[in-house]
Amino acid sequence: MALYTPDRSQYPAKKADGTLDIDLASGKYLKLWQGPNHPGITGNMSVELTVCGDEVVEGKTHVGYLHRGFEKLMERRSFIQCFPIVCRICVPEPDFNEYCYAAAVEDLSGIQSPERANWMRALILEMGRINSYLMYLGGQAGALGLGVIGQWTTYARDLMLDRFEEMTGARIYHMFILPGGVRDGLPDGFDQRMEETLREIESTMKDVHDVMFHNAVFKKRTVGQGVIDPAWLDQYGVTGPNARAAGVAKDVRRDQPYLVYRELEFEPVIGHDSDIYTRSDVRRRDLLMSVDLIRQILAKMPRSGPLIADMPSMLHWKIPRGETYVRGECSRGEYGYYLVTDGSGFPRRVNVRGPSYTHAMALLERMIVNINISDVAALMVSLHTYPPEIER
Amino acid sequence: MSVRDVLSPFTAWKNLFRDPVSIPDPLNRAAAPRYRGFHQNDVEKCIGCGTCETICQNGAIDMVPVEGIETKSGDSGLRPRIDYGRCCWCALCVDVCMTKSLTMSNAYTWVENDPDLFCFTPGVDKKHWDNAELGYHCPTDRRITGQVRAHMRELEPETRIDSFVEIVQGYSVEEAILEADRCVACGLPCATAITSAAWNCSTPATRFPASAAASAPTSARTPALPATKATRSPSAG
Amino acid sequence: MEQELKPELQIRKVKGPDGVEFEVEPLRDYYCEALPTVQHGAYIQIVEDFFNWARSHSLWILGFGTGCGAIEMRPLMTPRFDAYRYGIQWRPTPRQANLLVISGYLSVKTLKRAIRAYEQMQSPKYVVGLGSCTINGGMYWDSYNTIKRLDDYMPVDLYIVGCMPRPEALLAGFEDLKKLIRAGKAEGANQYAEKFDWYKSNQKRVIHDWDMPDYSW
Ligand code: SF4
Numbered sequence: 001m002a003l004y005t006p007d008r009s010q011y012p013a014k015k016a017d018g019t020l021d022i023d024l025a026s027g028k029y030l031k032l033w034q035g036p037n038h039p040g041i042t043g044n045m046s047v048e049l050t051v052c053g054d055e056v057v058e059g060k061t062h063v064g065y066l067h068r069g070f071e072k073l074m075e076r077r078s079f080i081q082c083f084p085i086v087c088r089i090c091v092p093e094p095d096f097n098e099y100c101y102a103a104a105v106e107d108l109s110g111i112q113s114p115e116r117a118n119w120m121r122a123l124i125l126e127m128g129r130i131n132s133y134l135m136y137l138g139g140q141a142g143a144l145g146l147g148v149i150g151q152w153t154t155y156a157r158d159l160m161l162d163r164f165e166e167m168t169g170a171r172i173y174h175m176f177i178l179p180g181g182v183r184d185g186l187p188d189g190f191d192q193r194m195e196e197t198l199r200e201i202e203s204t205m206k207d208v209h210d211v212m213f214h215n216a217v218f219k220k221r222t223v224g225q226g227v228i229d230p231a232w233l234d235q236y237g238v239t240g241p242n243a244r245a246a247g248v249a250k251d252v253r254r255d256q257p258y259l260v261y262r263e264l265e266f267e268p269v270i271g272h273d274s275d276i277y278t279r280s281d282v283r284r285r286d287l288l289m290s291v292d293l294i295r296q297i298l299a300k301m302p303r304s305g306p307l308i309a310d311m312p313s314m315l316h317w318k319i320p321r322g323e324t325y326v327r328g329e330c331s332r333g334e335y336g337y338y339l340v341t342d343g344s345g346f347p348r349r350v351n352v353r354g355p356s357y358t359h360a361m362a363l364l365e366r367m368i369v370n371i372n373i374s375d376v377a378a379l380m381v382s383l384h385t386y387p388p389e390i391e392r
Numbered sequence: 393m394s395v396r397d398v399l400s401p402f403t404a405w406k407n408l409f410r411d412p413v414s415i416p417d418p419l420n421r422a423a424a425p426r427y428r429g430f431h432q433n434d435v436e437k438c439i440g441c442g443t444c445e446t447i448c449q450n451g452a453i454d455m456v457p458v459e460g461i462e463t464k465s466g467d468s469g470l471r472p473r474i475d476y477g478r479c480c481w482c483a484l485c486v487d488v489c490m491t492k493s494l495t496m497s498n499a500y501t502w503v504e505n506d507p508d509l510f511c512f513t514p515g516v517d518k519k520h521w522d523n524a525e526l527g528y529h530c531p532t533d534r535r536i537t538g539q540v541r542a543h544m545r546e547l548e549p550e551t552r553i554d555s556f557v558e559i560v561q562g563y564s565v566e567e568a569i570l571e572a573d574r575c576v577a578c579g580l581p582c583a584t585a586i587t588s589a590a591w592n593c594s595t596p597a598t599r600f601p602a603s604a605a606a607s608a609p610t611s612a613r614t615p616a617l618p619a620t621k622a623t624r625s626p627s628a629g
Numbered sequence: 630m631e632q633e634l635k636p637e638l639q640i641r642k643v644k645g646p647d648g649v650e651f652e653v654e655p656l657r658d659y660y661c662e663a664l665p666t667v668q669h670g671a672y673i674q675i676v677e678d679f680f681n682w683a684r685s686h687s688l689w690i691l692g693f694g695t696g697c698g699a700i701e702m703r704p705l706m707t708p709r710f711d712a713y714r715y716g717i718q719w720r721p722t723p724r725q726a727n728l729l730v731i732s733g734y735l736s737v738k739t740l741k742r743a744i745r746a747y748e749q750m751q752s753p754k755y756v757v758g759l760g761s762c763t764i765n766g767g768m769y770w771d772s773y774n775t776i777k778r779l780d781d782y783m784p785v786d787l788y789i790v791g792c793m794p795r796p797e798a799l800l801a802g803f804e805d806l807k808k809l810i811r812a813g814k815a816e817g818a819n820q821y822a823e824k825f826d827w828y829k830s831n832q833k834r835v836i837h838d839w840d841m842p843d844y845s846w
């Protein structure tokens with residue numbers, strides 16, 4: 001296993017307070033901003049690089065371009081009014097916010113969402129995971145100049161968005177998982193159209209496998225590049241595929257099953273080399289596993305029964321004093337909501353734990369050192385971070 | 393790295409022989425039947441209760457007077473005006489609507505160069521989607537306000553024929569709270585009594601056991617909802 | 630509110646490769662001081678009409694995803710919706726683009742970048758606002774960190790409503806923008822030059838760490 005090599009030949013000395021002694025006036029170093037308006041960045045964020053030649057000696061992640069203050073906004077919205085805004089926290093995979101929020105509220109108010117709603121929720125979450133991975137694969141290939149993969153995966157993702165649209169009534173922000181249950185059942189003929197979509201996705205993934213994963217250029221630039229040392233996992237709070245690619249089977253779906261995952265058959269996908277290539281491959285296989293999970297869910301889910309629990313009037317719904325933490329495994333790692341209520345009609349404090357934060361801030365800043373400028377984009381994408389979720 | 397790694401990327405060329413996947417005419421593509429598009433309102437059915445205004449977390453709805461609709465008992469004469477510079481198409485207003493008059497069509501295209509033009513009163517200002525059939529409608533068996541009416545107990549006919557006990561007994565405290573929970577505080581039929589009951593009750597302990605602990609409803613925050621109410625309360629007679 | 634300039638913007642002495650020391654004042658030396666001017670059509674109407682027709686068929690969008698709406702641009706760039714057949718394409722730098730799409734909410738920090746990107750674009754240039762957030766604040770109408778009405782900070786030619794607008798709605802919006810351009814009504818850049826002071830004062834009211842020249846191009 002090729003691990004991160006601490007080659008410090010180009011590296012500036014450290015000052016007494018631990019920061020690097022970079023003398024810009026010496027002409028040896030150059031400051032370079034990657035982002036926010038830059039094709040090689042995962043979204044509206046930026047990395048401030050200090051380079052020496054084409055080696056990066058220091059990288060700082062700058063965020064705040066998308067900050068909207070959700071946690072504060074939620075404190076002045078009643079519990080039902082928070083429901084439409086939580087999904088905006090993470091744009092490419094919004095459903096986890098809806099699920100975690102709903103589950104946290106249900107936990108504190110003692111409401112049980114009905115069995116059928118749980119299956120529907122699991123279905124939506126797996127569909128969202130596929131969307132998220134498809135988007136990632138396009139980005140990962142695109143960061144290395146392989147534009148065609150993005151064309152294919154976006155098309156496949158679009159088909160999935162169509163399924164979302166007919167089921168939930170919206171393409172991106174589904175606002176479907178209400179506290180207490182879900183809004184609606186499956187439309188007629190959904191299973192068949194879903195099956196067609198899944199087949200299309202599988203055939204796309206086969207092409208992606210041939211063109212991206214068996215590609216001399218892609219391999220050359222990703223194998224052994226950007227390695228996460230397994231020892232860092234706990235130090236930096238690495239979860240999800242990033243951890244699984246390092247050989248640690250962390251998967252909330254299996255470690256602490258929620259919804260209906262207890263009744264589904266799956267095995268967390270694991271890789272061993274922990275480099276960019278392995279991370280991409282873990283995600284590709286995880287995507288195929290989600291395809292399989294959707295088939296299992298559709299086969300096993302009950303088709304009748306209530307979709308939403310017996311709820312009090314949402315207009316003046318008060319939730320007893322309490323606190324809870326709800327977590328789930330989204331496509332990037334562990335997603336969690338910490339919710340505190342004080343007996344009033346408003347959340348007292350909401351804290352969203354998004355995996356992108358730990359990955360894009362601390363971890364990226366550590367890994368970005370000593371790599372080539374042209375690999376920064378690939379490395380950043382390979383950590384699979386979504387800026388809206390970093391800063392909320 | 394193998395020969396395969398060099399050759400297999402060229403399989404991408406097989407897409408040359410594939411049918412294009414582009415949608416021929418994306419400009420006229422209909423949205424899904426359930427799509428949450430632009431609002432419609434049946435102004436005859438709407439009673440101007442303002443519950444949609446109360447629940448909208450974006451403050452997108454204002455209740456405005458409408459020409460030709462009189463204020464009368466049970467109808468405030470106001471109708472919801474929606475600001476699409478605020479709306480997020482969450483459809484909570486549709487779900488909560490007391491009369492089910494508010495619905496959503498599946499129309500989704502509206503382009504304008506003046507930002508002030510996006511305020512409209514559905515059903516009153518004529519729009520091309522007014523008569524659209526498809527779109528999001530709240531399922532009849534679901535509403536996000538309490539909907540089960542508590543049954544008032546009755547005495548045996550022999551007892552009640554010569555006594556008022558049944559009337560005096562009325563609801564128990566729990567049932568009364570449950571019943572008051574259904575109130576949306578619209579102020580239309582009965583100006584104050586039920587309204588204050590709704591705001592003071594805690595969540596019914598009988599139906600939602602975990603709520604029993606929430607006996608201290610005095611929050612440091614003033615509830616946002618009654619405050620907005622006050623601005624447009626003197627509606628019904 | 631006067632703020633101390635960042636170190637890289639302060640006046641400093643620099644030693645050139647030839648050993649000569651000279652003084653650099655980044656805010657003056659790195660930027661041109663000229664302000665934008667109104668540019669009228671220079672030719673007879675029929676030539677201008679031809680130009681406008683040509684402009685309307687080459688909308689080059691700056692690929693700067695400022696808010697959530699950016700996620701619906703990707704389907705547009707790819708085969709399913711394929712905006713390229715409508716003469717629309719994406720460019721990575723402001724210098725090559727003539728259409729700035731503000732895709733949703735703008736936090737104050739992004740507004741600063743968006744203004745710079747807009748000012749660096751070549752005239753004639755257009756701005757399209759996507760989604761409720763650009764019209765009247767949308768979801769974040771009470772957020773402390775977003776601007777509520779894009780119109781106050783940039784001359785917007787067109788708004789596309791939706792949260793977020795679907796790719797089809799975006800295409801319809803771009804088609805409408807083409808009509809405006811052909812009719813010679815998309816005069817955003819000139820409006821910006823005319824009311825420059827008004828726009829600047831609005832921008833400076835929300836951007837507290839204003840450390841760039843008034844007009845950067
Ligand atoms: S909730 Fe329904 S009935 Fe009441 S004002 Fe709104 S649209 Fe009208």
Ligand code: SF4
Pocket residue numbers: 447448449450451452453474478479480481482483484485486
């Ligand atoms: S759909 Fe949601 S945001 Fe729009 S008016 Fe209704 S409640 Fe308000």
Ligand code: SF4
Pocket residue numbers: 088480696697698732733734759760761762763767768791792793794
């Ligand atoms: S209008 Fe909706 S989709 Fe667009 S930026 Fe605002 S919240 Fe996001």
